[in-house]
Amino acid sequence: MSTAPLSATPARRRPQRAAAGRFAVVPLLLFVAVAFGVPALAMAYGAFTTYNPGKPSQYTMGNLTASMQGGYLDALVGSVKLSALSALISVVAGLLVAQAVVTSRFAFLRKAVLSASGVLANFGGVPLAFAFMATLGNAGMLTTKLHLDQHGWSLYSFNGLTLVYLYFLIPLMVLSVIPSLDGLRRQWREAAQNNGATGWQYWRHVALPVLTPSLLGGFVLLFGSAFAAYATAAAMVGATVPLITLQIATALSGNVDPNATNIALAMSLDMVVIATLVMVVYIPLQRRSARWLV
Amino acid sequence: MAGVTASALTTEGSPAPSTANGPGPAGARGGVLAGLSRIRWGRGTVLLVAGLYFLVPIGTTLWFTVDNSPQGFSLDAYRQIFTVPGLWPALQLSLLLAAGTIVLVYLLLIPAVVAVRLGSPRLRTVVELTCTLPLVVPTIALTAGISDVLRWCNDNLAPTPFYATFLDAQNANFPVVLLLAYVVMALPLAFRTLDAGMRALDVRTLLEAAQNNGASRARAIVAVILPNLRSAMLNTAFITLALVLGEFTVASILGYVPFAVWIVNGNSAGQGPVTVAVSIVSLLLTWVLLLVLSIGSERRGRAQAQH
Numbered sequence: 001m002s003t004a005p006l007s008a009t010p011a012r013r014r015p016q017r018a019a020a021g022r023f024a025v026v027p028l029l030l031f032v033a034v035a036f037g038v039p040a041l042a043m044a045y046g047a048f049t050t051y052n053p054g055k056p057s058q059y060t061m062g063n064l065t066a067s068m069q070g071g072y073l074d075a076l077v078g079s080v081k082l083s084a085l086s087a088l089i090s091v092v093a094g095l096l097v098a099q100a101v102v103t104s105r106f107a108f109l110r111k112a113v114l115s116a117s118g119v120l121a122n123f124g125g126v127p128l129a130f131a132f133m134a135t136l137g138n139a140g141m142l143t144t145k146l147h148l149d150q151h152g153w154s155l156y157s158f159n160g161l162t163l164v165y166l167y168f169l170i171p172l173m174v175l176s177v178i179p180s181l182d183g184l185r186r187q188w189r190e191a192a193q194n195n196g197a198t199g200w201q202y203w204r205h206v207a208l209p210v211l212t213p214s215l216l217g218g219f220v221l222l223f224g225s226a227f228a229a230y231a232t233a234a235a236m237v238g239a240t241v242p243l244i245t246l247q248i249a250t251a252l253s254g255n256v257d258p259n260a261t262n263i264a265l266a267m268s269l270d271m272v273v274i275a276t277l278v279m280v281v282y283i284p285l286q287r288r289s290a291r292w293l294v
Numbered sequence: 295m296a297g298v299t300a301s302a303l304t305t306e307g308s309p310a311p312s313t314a315n316g317p318g319p320a321g322a323r324g325g326v327l328a329g330l331s332r333i334r335w336g337r338g339t340v341l342l343v344a345g346l347y348f349l350v351p352i353g354t355t356l357w358f359t360v361d362n363s364p365q366g367f368s369l370d371a372y373r374q375i376f377t378v379p380g381l382w383p384a385l386q387l388s389l390l391l392a393a394g395t396i397v398l399v400y401l402l403l404i405p406a407v408v409a410v411r412l413g414s415p416r417l418r419t420v421v422e423l424t425c426t427l428p429l430v431v432p433t434i435a436l437t438a439g440i441s442d443v444l445r446w447c448n449d450n451l452a453p454t455p456f457y458a459t460f461l462d463a464q465n466a467n468f469p470v471v472l473l474l475a476y477v478v479m480a481l482p483l484a485f486r487t488l489d490a491g492m493r494a495l496d497v498r499t500l501l502e503a504a505q506n507n508g509a510s511r512a513r514a515i516v517a518v519i520l521p522n523l524r525s526a527m528l529n530t531a532f533i534t535l536a537l538v539l540g541e542f543t544v545a546s547i548l549g550y551v552p553f554a555v556w557i558v559n560g561n562s563a564g565q566g567p568v569t570v571a572v573s574i575v576s577l578l579l580t581w582v583l584l585l586v587l588s589i590g591s592e593r594r595g596r597a598q599a600q601h
Contacts, residue, residue, distance in 0.1 A: 022413065024405035025421055031402050032424050032481070035474040039439030040431055046442045097344050100337040109341075119584045120348065125540045126554050127573040131351040134358040134570060141354040167348070228432035231542035235558050245434045252441055252547055265442055268435035276430050 063266035087222035094173025117171035129235035214289035384556035425485035491526020
């Protein structure tokens, strides 16, 4: 009597449970399809079509071609250069800071740097721009105290922007490389030393090769976040440094040329292509670094 | 700073044992110690330079807000926060949007995360991919797409009854367009946070225990799973709040004036010190939130390690 319903219950519940499980995911998928899919598709469609109010839009490659010419191309190249340079410096600086923290005997230092990095990596946008304007801007404290302007310093330039981007990129690098540095076994270093290797040789032949995937992964991650950054640059330089994000914003908000919007969409598509490449490179690198450094 | 004092101590302390040990071994040991102290100096320099780079801008910004050139020290900029026009509506809008975003993120993600934990690996792949997709489209590109959709709606919806809905979605008091964009932007991090929280639970056992005690499935999730997920939910809320409060890109291009946009507009309108003071205050609040977060997660990690 009592065994029959007990054995029947799981059998009845299992299919229902699976169905309910899939049903719970539906709102999320629908939401992403509408709030993300529709704008993304509109962007892709708009990049390949002309825009004439009242007339049907026509297929064209003109927007993409235009996005690869003149000022638009300068902006794309400027963004790639800025992101690559600031990511490269941040990889080196982040590695140095992380190594200094990892080998430190002070647990407090490690804790403080990790917390600060978590906070500073999120410190983008407007406050960051303000902080640097107050420090190194034209009337900034360091600029006036040290007469930096007489030496040709300007914050509102390519170099200035690079210096600012390091502020959130280095902490990001510290956060992403510390687990890998923790994974370097002490025995590897000891083995190298027993075989007569110098510190430099240990780094050159043991540590760096093991770290390479995670360093490359870090570089790609930093490149991606520098490439997509907009608020800091917008609040700081306006349009004096050609950047693709600034160029897209100008094209979207200016009502000069209705076709400018479609060129902005084409530039956005360029950005998506680059961001996708970044992710395609990043994910396998992350897996690979996980293989050695468990 | 701690690294600098540490290296100074090491170099001062190092000669003592080598002189005590006589000339023979002292040579070899001196070499090792010299190497060590060089490394420590290197570390001290790195930490000093990094410390200066990260602390000086914050220090000078604070100085900028309290330095009223002719008279000297003054807290006027901070006092004006309470009277400056436009700040409170902007902050209200941001907080409203943040609340809406957090609620929507919860409603969409919590059922999905529970389902992923119970369901097949394929379901996990689908959900994980869906929540990672927004990372491939930079915010500015998403904004371009949204403004294109808005333009199309404006051109084509005018004669239809949907036009009123379309206008409502762009209402400056509560722009649903922004809400949708923010939820999309919050998804990747929110999913990872909630999913990590869920991984720490034995969801299946908890659910079965609750159901064996006669709870319905929905009640089991609300009364058993959610309380256990509290800290992950809190983390998600904090991260989302920080994201929405600082968001500038979408709002400024679509022409809304929440908190971050107000700060920039006010700054270029000549309200310099106040806006910088506001941004400092908002920054400090965000930092306190994030620090509380990281301390909380560390406590939890330690508690789990002890178990």
